[in-house]
Amino acid sequence: xxxxxxxxxxxxxxxGRRMEQAIAAVRAAIDDGRMKPGVKYSVYQLAEGLGISxxxxxxxxxxxxxxxxxxxxxxxxxxILLPQPKEIAEIFAVRLALELPAVRKAATAPDPAALxxxxxxxxxxxxxxxxxxxxxxxxxxDLGLHDLILDAADNSRARAIVKTLRETTxxxxxxxxxxxxxxxxxxxxxxxxxxxxxxGQPDEAEAAMRKHLENTGRLLVAQALRTEASDRSVDExxxxxx
Amino acid sequence: xxxxxxxxxxxxxxxGRRMEQAIAAVRAAIDDGRMKPGVKYSVYQLAEGLGISxxxxxxxxxxxxxxxxxxxxxxxxxxILLPQPKEIAEIFAVRLALELPAVRKAATAPDPAALxxxxxxxxxxxxxxxxxxxxxxxxxxDLGLHDLILDAADNSRARAIVKTLRETTxxxxxxxxxxxxxxxxxxxxxxxxxxxxxxGQPDEAEAAMRKHLENTGRLLVAQALRTEASDRSVDExxxxxx
DNA sequence: CTACAGCTCCTAGCATGCTACGAACAGTCC
DNA sequence: GGACTGTTCGTAGCATGCTAGGAGCTGTAG
Numbered sequence: 001x002x003x004x005x006x007x008x009x010x011x012x013x014x015x016g017r018r019m020e021q022a023i024a025a026v027r028a029a030i031d032d033g034r035m036k037p038g039v040k041y042s043v044y045q046l047a048e049g050l051g052i053s054x055x056x057x058x059x060x061x062x063x064x065x066x067x068x069x070x071x072x073x074x075x076x077x078x079x080i081l082l083p084q085p086k087e088i089a090e091i092f093a094v095r096l097a098l099e100l101p102a103v104r105k106a107a108t109a110p111d112p113a114a115l116x117x118x119x120x121x122x123x124x125x126x127x128x129x130x131x132x133x134x135x136x137x138x139x140x141x142d143l144g145l146h147d148l149i150l151d152a153a154d155n156s157r158a159r160a161i162v163k164t165l166r167e168t169t170x171x172x173x174x175x176x177x178x179x180x181x182x183x184x185x186x187x188x189x190x191x192x193x194x195x196x197x198x199x200g201q202p203d204e205a206e207a208a209m210r211k212h213l214e215n216t217g218r219l220l221v222a223q224a225l226r227t228e229a230s231d232r233s234v235d236e237x238x239x240x241x242x
Numbered sequence: 243x244x245x246x247x248x249x250x251x252x253x254x255x256x257x258g259r260r261m262e263q264a265i266a267a268v269r270a271a272i273d274d275g276r277m278k279p280g281v282k283y284s285v286y287q288l289a290e291g292l293g294i295s296x297x298x299x300x301x302x303x304x305x306x307x308x309x310x311x312x313x314x315x316x317x318x319x320x321x322i323l324l325p326q327p328k329e330i331a332e333i334f335a336v337r338l339a340l341e342l343p344a345v346r347k348a349a350t351a352p353d354p355a356a357l358x359x360x361x362x363x364x365x366x367x368x369x370x371x372x373x374x375x376x377x378x379x380x381x382x383x384d385l386g387l388h389d390l391i392l393d394a395a396d397n398s399r400a401r402a403i404v405k406t407l408r409e410t411t412x413x414x415x416x417x418x419x420x421x422x423x424x425x426x427x428x429x430x431x432x433x434x435x436x437x438x439x440x441x442g443q444p445d446e447a448e449a450a451m452r453k454h455l456e457n458t459g460r461l462l463v464a465q466a467l468r469t470e471a472s473d474r475s476v477d478e479x480x481x482x483x484x
Numbered sequence: 485c486t487a488c489a490g491c492t493c494c495t496a497g498c499a500t501g502c503t504a505c506g507a508a509c510a511g512t513c514c
Numbered sequence: 515g516g517a518c519t520g521t522t523c524g525t526a527g528c529a530t531g532c533t534a535g536g537a538g539c540t541g542t543a544g
Contacts, residue, residue: 018528019304042495053529055297058496062261062301066308075495075536090399097339097400155483157332158339161403241397260498284525295499300526317506317525488543495536502529512519 018052022060025050030069030080030171031136037082037171040073067164069171083169085224085232089241091165092217096210096242098162099146102153103193103209107202109152116198118148123187123194130183138183139170145190149197149209169220181219189215217242260294264302267292272311272322272413273378279324279413282315309406311413325411327466327474331483333407334459338452338484340404341388344395345435345451349444351394358440360390365429365436372425380425381412387432391439391451411462423461431457459484 026046029035043061047054061078064070072078083091109115122145129137143166150159189212196205222234268288271277285303289296303320306312314320325333351357364387371379385408392401431454438447464476 017526044495055528055530059301059304059527063304063308066305072496075497075534077495087399090397093343093397094340094400094403097343098336101335101339155332155335157329157407158336161336165399259496286525297498297500301497314526315506317504317527319525486544488541490539490541492539493537495534497533499532500530503527504525505527506523506525508521508523510519510521512517514515514517 017056019056019059019063022046022050022052022057023063026060026064027167027171035080037080040077040079042077067168069168080171082227083224085221085228085230085234085237086241088169088220088224089217089237091169092213092220093242095162095165095217096213098158099150099213100206100209102150102155102158103197103205104202105154106149106152107197107200107205109197112198112200115148115152119145119194119197122148123190126183126187126190130187133183135183138186142186142190143167143170145194149193152197181215186216214242259298261298261301261305264288264292264294264299265305268302268306269409269413277322279322282319282321284319309410311410322413324469325466327463327470327472327476327479328483330411330462330466331459331479333411334455334462335484337404337407337459338455340400341392341451341455342448344392344397344400345439345447346444347396348391348394349439349442349447351439354440354442357390357394361387361436361439364390365432368425368429368432372429375425377425380428384428384432385409385412387436391435394439423457428458456484 026035035041043054043058046061047057050057061070061072065072065078068081070078070080106115122141126138126141126145129135129141143163146166147159147163150162153159189208192208193205193212196202196208218234218238221237225232225234225237268277277283285296285300288303289299292299303312303314307314307320310323312320312322348357364383368380368383368387371377371383385405388408389401389405392404395401431450434450435447435454438444438450460476460480463479467474467476467479
């Protein structure tokens with residue numbers, strides 16, 4: 001098994017720390033399904049696939065383990081973790097706690113003009129991606145939008161936390177390819193948030209963001225429940241945590 | 243400079259990953275002042291001091307860098323970071339966002355008896371530590387108390403985040419040894435929180451926790467401002483973020 | 485056919501060699 | 515004296531050797 005070199009594009013000789021390139025490579029591989037949760041992998045495999053030595057790969061994986069994306073199993077390789085339904089609910093509970101105050105602050109920001117421009121620009125990027133059905137691009141800009149709002153709230157620590165959480169859940173959506181919501185539906189949820197921020201209405205912005213996050217969260221919990229064929233209900237899990 | 247082997251107790255041959263022992267060793271060294279912010283250290287130094295090789299030490303430091311406790315400077319060692327005032331305010335903003343809902347949930351917990359016992363036990367431990375003036379022990383149990391509340395709220399993700407944040411700020415208090423508040427004062431702030439949880443009063447519990455976190459946060463911001471001799475005011479920084 | 489014992493293979497984890505490169509210093513030229 | 519250049523030194527980062535130990539297979543006994 002060690003010689004199945006796990007077809008990853010070899011790292012181009014590129015400046016910067018190979019460790020970080022390795023992190024990006026693993027994330028990308030998870031995104032497009034070349035690496036799947038549950039399957040066992042080894043540092044050897046990855047290092048060979050990436051064309052670099054084991055050390056930076058190991059360092060990268062240690063960082064991913066820290067974030068909770070993978071789990072090393074002693075002397076037996078590592079595994080990509082699929083977030084459990086409860087974990088997803090927890091993640092969204094945290095996101096609600098952090099992003100609702102953030103969107104309130106954004107709606108009362110000192111420099112509305114610059115923020116408005118940035119928000120509308122981001123929205124435009126998302127719509128373009130939605131129009132051509134490019135989910136990957138869409139997800140990227142969606143992350144950008146939420147990041148923009150967190151940035152406006154001027155709390156870099158909260159921003160970093162949410163970014164990590166969001167990247168953890170992203171791979172779930174990417175893998176299961178749920179089509180319950182089209183990209184346009186998601187965009188429709190963003191619109192009132194953006195409008196309220198621009199209009200300087202914190203209450204409306206918060207309410208719209210809450211709705212958006214709750215929809216997304218419940219959907220992902222439902223997906224996770226389906227993949228593990230559990231008989232618990234979404235509401236049960238959701239309301240226990242949020 | 244490389245041969246100043248940085249007097250750390252050598253790691254006893256102990257089961258478990260040496261990397262994690264190294265993390266603990268560095269944290270401990272920061273706590274009791276053997277390692278100070280601003281000073282430059284190297285992986286070589288530490289490895290020699292701990293009596294192990296550079297690899298696990300490096301791995302440990304990479305993880306600490308991830309958390310924001312240290313910063314590698316390319317080809318020049320690493321430095322322990324002293325949290326900036328704004329960062330501390332940000333940390334407390336996140337803690338408020340996460341711990342206030344948590345304490346509300348704890349006050350409406352399904353099993354009040356077990357929780358009450360645990361809370362009172364923890365309080366007792368803290369008072370004992372306060373009585374003999376053992377700050378280190380006190381801080382440990384203080385962390386335990388907050389952890390207990392987060393645990394009652396049943397969100398392990400939020401719990402882990404707060405734990406990390408708290409450990410990041412702890413070294414500041416440990417180093418500057420501010421005596422504005424005695425240990426008993428802190429205990430006095432905890433009491434209404436614990437009482438309200440046991441009495442099942444979410445509103446009171448939240449208010450008491452808010453007061454406690456705001457006091458602590460402002461105090462630490464003030465300390466950080468003093469150490470860097472800034473002329474900005476605590477209120478200015480605090481209200482901009484929280 | 486089943487239970488079990490031994491063996492092989494692969495792994496994480498640790499130790500250590502190697503290299504490119506920034507910093508600080510010394511020596512030199514103006 | 516002051517700017518500038520060459521050199522030394524120590525560092526992070528990467529590659530690779532080494533080891534103990536668990537998983538799973540294979541052959542064997544019952």
